[in-house]
Amino acid sequence: MSSSQRNVDFILEQIAGAGSVSARRMFGEWGLYCDGRLVALVCDDRLFVKPTEAGRAFSGEVELAQPYPQAKPWYLVAEEKWDEREWLARLIAITTAQLPLPPPKPPRKKKPKK
Numbered sequence: 001m002s003s004s005q006r007n008v009d010f011i012l013e014q015i016a017g018a019g020s021v022s023a024r025r026m027f028g029e030w031g032l033y034c035d036g037r038l039v040a041l042v043c044d045d046r047l048f049v050k051p052t053e054a055g056r057a058f059s060g061e062v063e064l065a066q067p068y069p070q071a072k073p074w075y076l077v078a079e080e081k082w083d084e085r086e087w088l089a090r091l092i093a094i095t096t097a098q099l100p101l102p103p104p105k106p107p108r109k110k111k112p113k114k
Contacts, residue, residue, distance in 0.1 A: 002028050003042045011040075011047060014082060017089035019096060029068070034096040041074065043067040047082065048074035049091060052098035059091055 008023050008030050015021050019035040023042075032040040041048045048067040049055060051074055056062055064073035081088060 003030055003045045007045050008032075008042050011042060011082060011088075014085045014088045015040075015092045017085070018092035021092070027068075032092075034092050036102060037096050037099045038102075039092055039095045039099065041067045046079075047077040049077055049095055050099065051075050052095050054098050055091060055095045058094050 011032065012021055012023055015032070015034070022033050023030045024033065025031075026041070029044075030042040031038050032042065039050050046065075046067075048065065051062075051064070055075060059075065062075045063078075065076040066072070067074055077088070077091075
């Protein structure tokens with residue numbers, strides 16, 4: 001089951017205070033990025049945040065769940081917490097700070113002209 005664009009847009013609005021946020025389609029679901037780092041997934045209209053020690057300390061008790069079969073467990077954010085804009089943005093900001101920057105992509109090779 002695919003996640004609705006409406007829910008993805010709502011979550012992006014809620015976490016906008018965390019930094020530069022965006023969403024990308026991934027295998028029929030959504031990856032949420034903050035400052036260039038993958039920090040969360042929206043799968044089956046459920047929000048999963050990448051697990052970090054700082055995120056766990058901030059959020060207290062968290063439920064771990066798999067966003068998709070064979071995935072490692074991520075923090076499942078209860079839907080009632082989605083309305084807490086400041087809390088959710090803070091969780092994303094804390095998680096983002098704990099994640100390494102993605103490696104730079106190598107430049108594309110130009111095809112030789114014929």
